[in-house]
Amino acid sequence: MAKEEKRSLISENLRDKFNEGFEYVLIHYRWVFVCFFLLPVSLIYDIYFYLRSWVIFNLNSAPKHHDKKVKDVQRQVRKWKEEGRKTPMCTARPGWQTVSFRKGKYKKTMFNVKVNLMDVLDIDVEKKIVRVEPLVSMGQLTATLDPLGWTIPILPELDDLTVGGLVMGTGIESSSHKYGLFQHICEAYELVLADGSVVKCSKEDNPDLFYSIPWSYGTLGFLTAVEIKIIPAARFVKLNYEPVRSLEEAVKAFEKCSMNSEENEFVEGIMFSLNKGVIMTGKMVHSAEPGKLNPIGKWYKPWFFKHVESFLSTGKATEYLPLRDYYHRHTRSIFWELQVSYGVYSYALLFFKLSFSMHYLPFPKDFSFSI
Ligand SMILES: Cc1cc2nc3c(=O)[nH]c(=O)nc-3n(C[C@H](O)[C@H](O)[C@H](O)COP(=O)(O)OP(=O)(O)OC[C@H]3O[C@@H](n4cnc5c(N)ncnc54)[C@H](O)[C@@H]3O)c2cc1C
Numbered sequence: 001m002a003k004e005e006k007r008s009l010i011s012e013n014l015r016d017k018f019n020e021g022f023e024y025v026l027i028h029y030r031w032v033f034v035c036f037f038l039l040p041v042s043l044i045y046d047i048y049f050y051l052r053s054w055v056i057f058n059l060n061s062a063p064k065h066h067d068k069k070v071k072d073v074q075r076q077v078r079k080w081k082e083e084g085r086k087t088p089m090c091t092a093r094p095g096w097q098t099v100s101f102r103k104g105k106y107k108k109t110m111f112n113v114k115v116n117l118m119d120v121l122d123i124d125v126e127k128k129i130v131r132v133e134p135l136v137s138m139g140q141l142t143a144t145l146d147p148l149g150w151t152i153p154i155l156p157e158l159d160d161l162t163v164g165g166l167v168m169g170t171g172i173e174s175s176s177h178k179y180g181l182f183q184h185i186c187e188a189y190e191l192v193l194a195d196g197s198v199v200k201c202s203k204e205d206n207p208d209l210f211y212s213i214p215w216s217y218g219t220l221g222f223l224t225a226v227e228i229k230i231i232p233a234a235r236f237v238k239l240n241y242e243p244v245r246s247l248e249e250a251v252k253a254f255e256k257c258s259m260n261s262e263e264n265e266f267v268e269g270i271m272f273s274l275n276k277g278v279i280m281t282g283k284m285v286h287s288a289e290p291g292k293l294n295p296i297g298k299w300y301k302p303w304f305f306k307h308v309e310s311f312l313s314t315g316k317a318t319e320y321l322p323l324r325d326y327y328h329r330h331t332r333s334i335f336w337e338l339q340v341s342y343g344v345y346s347y348a349l350l351f352f353k354l355s356f357s358m359h360y361l362p363f364p365k366d367f368s369f370s371i
Pocket of ligand 1: 337
């Protein structure tokens with residue numbers, strides 16, 4: 001065997017061994033990677049992101065820069081056209097920034113267009129509309145709107161979900177018996193089309209396009225702004241927990257609560273087994289009864305689904321949650337996925353989380369990390 005061949009065989013073997021070892025560590029000691037790397041990095045990322053958003057909103061500089069940013073998207077699309085449309089286009093957003101489990105391998109071969117539009121543009125309290133760019137996240141939106149006494153009628157629970165991802169992807173998990181799906185609270189969209197033009201659409205303006213946008217996965221154009229309905233917000237959510245002992249009882253209770261939309265602004269149910277569950281109904285209120293306030297979002301509080309489970313043994317109850325704590329109640333534990341993904345290590349995760357003194361703790365970006 002020639003020397004060159006031998007050398008490349010050895011280096012290939014070494015690479016395979018390294019990959020195997022790396023794989024083993026990541027699979028069996030994932031918590032080490034998550035606790036010592038992913039969580040601290042996620043925390044720094046969140047702090048930077050929220051500070052940036054706060055400064056930009058308070059300086060009111062986003063609306064001035066929006067047109068420039070849209071022009072940059074148009075420039076990239078025109079470049080793609082001039083270069084002969086060799087491959088389809090996609091957003092350049094890397095997989096680790098999204099909530100999805102998917103690894104976007106197609107991004108390596110497609111023409112990547114940077115759509116880095118991540119600011120709240122303006123709030124029109126007369127028209128009851130907030131205009132946002134597509135990368136505005138749910139956490140960012142509540143952090144901006146709640147102090148001003150406003151909120152959006154449907155607030156998907158995970159902080160990192162973005163307006164663009166919810167509209168263009170499958171933002172259908174958080175829905176409302178009162179308002180419908182996330183797209184039903186969107187009043188208008190602004191897009192850059194494949195010919196490089198900018199178009200705005202609403203129920204009155206280009207209605208065909210308007211109704212085709214939700215779930216279109218960017219096939220109709222790049223989303224650059226969305227107008228979303230806003231409603232007045234209160235400080236707390238009065239939340240009632242009612243345990244149920246069969247699937248039939250759960251369905252009946254859920255149906256009954258959903259029909260009473262005057263009284264119940266929020267309806268949610270969690271089943272812990274086929275015959276054990278808790279149905280929750282909530283309403284925004286301006287004050288809380290003494291001794292019944294539960295800031296569930298604080299770092300030392302149990303994960304929300306664990307807290308709900310406790311009512312199976314203690315029975316019916318009512319408490320008051322601060323509005324943002326309620327909205328983001330599933331963020332820290334990603335519903336129950338953190339426990340499922342990390343098993344016993346989730347307790348290690350919890351322990352390490354205690355060392356951070358933030359009110360809200362970040363969940364590891366790319367928690368969906370897999371090899
Ligand atoms: C663990 C997990 C929990 C979830 N929880 C909830 C939940 O509580 N409530 C809920 O409603 N949904 C939930 N979902 C579903 C989620 O809303 C969708 O997967 C959504 O598409 C994720 O969006 P994203 O912000 O991560 O953006 P991305 O994954 O980046 O976007 C999704 C798709 O939208 C398109 N897109 C995004 N931005 C643009 C743009 N500017 N222009 C053109 N196209 C664009 C792209 O095609 C992209 O593939 C959850 C999903 C997961 C994986």
